[in-house]
Amino acid sequence: MEIEAARMIGAGLAAIGLAGVGVGIGNVFATTIATIGRNPSIQNRVAGLMWIGFALVEAIGLFALLVAFMVLFG
């Protein structure tokens, strides 16, 4: 197999990890919305934690992007 074809396949495989990221981000926001729904007064406290959670999960997605770039251009 040519190295270029293998790179392309590797980069495509690296994108599979983004499925978990989608689930994770959906989970963070769904739980936040449910929490605010049950206890509206907690909104300010929970909002900060939600953004931290979102950024941490998004970082994992970008780690997958990093792997794809390393495979494609490394």
Added chain:
Amino acid sequence: MATAEHSPLEQFEIHPILPITVGDLNLSFTNSSLWMAIAVLLIYGLVMLGTRHGSMVPGRLQAVVELSYQFIAEMLGSTVGKEGRRYFPFVFTLFMFILFGNLLGMIPGSFTYTSHIIVTFSMAIFVVTAVTVIGLIRHGFRFFSFFAPSGCPIYVMPLLVPIEVLSYLIRPISLSVRLFVNMMAGHIMLKTFAGFIVALGSFYVLPGVAPLALTIGLTGLELAIAFLQAYVFTVLTCIYLQDAIHLH
């Protein structure tokens, strides 16, 4: 007209503006250094001009400075507590430097110095090293009890302690890569979609409106991510500081 093929990765190239070579080392003043200097001058100007009058009813600039001060002070107070106040200058500098770096990168034609792994890695390794040293000075060898959480049965420790150590050592990498990849991926996306505007718009203009709307939305998203990533870097620094000072 000759169309040069520009790749979206060209924006991350470092060009020396003032070539300085000391022996074997290349210490040139580059475009990255230029934008770092601009960020420092802007932060300094903002804080100095904002606090010049120090009136009880703040004007707009003073309100901005007071808001950012309060934001970081509250972040430190809620994560670290009273002991965190001595680290306020460091955390404030970190937050402002990353925030201005991210925001200055949104100016068309500028350079995002936080989109380079060496910049973010230097900051992250400094943060983790400093936090470890603070923990070691404060607690001595009891600092290593951090890796064996309380209430952990003894037979699980040989599995848990290496995992805890590994996740501690991974902190500089995750901290730096999070910021760097967010910035780099964001800017690559912006350049790519902006390229689509020209590519599609060359067919009687109208098809170019879709990528234009997308690019406008993406620019808004990137501005939000600029703030968010600066906030997350700083809040994680505070959390690591809390771990070192209070050992859980």
